[in-house]
Amino acid sequence: MDLVTLSDVPLGRLLVVAGHVTGQRWNRFLAEEHGLSQAGMVALMTIAQHGELPHRAVAERCFVRPATLTGIVDTLERDGLVERQRDEADRRSVRLTLTEAGRARAAALTELIHSERPLTSVDADPAKAAVIREFLLEVIAAGDEPSPPLEAPTC
Incomplete structure (x- = not known):
């Protein structure tokens, strides 16, 4: 992507492009x-955080339908990261738990996520990183609020 062509793009659009990239x-x-998809990572980390959970509870926490989670769990199980276990109290219910390899993968991802490794030379500067963080948190907090119209500058 040519950064020169982006130099005059409005900040909101740059934010969208940066998020996409x-x-x-x-x-x-x-x-x-x-060896994970984004959905696989979310499911893995959800089980790591909450421990053994019913399939439906993992789906709810991952904001997907149980049927959608089935394919994700199939892949995680195939890769030896997750096990399905029948609930002894309710044989219709399947509980999901991490294997030893799944716990190790989740621990490695957790360490990576919390490493605070800079993404660019700009956020390597703590003062600039604080400004970026403040901006992003404000954008996130604004959520669905409509942006106020910008006033035209006066001379």
């Missing part, structure tokens, strides 16, 4: 380094 990089990294 960062998401693509993250997904490629997850696939190449950890």
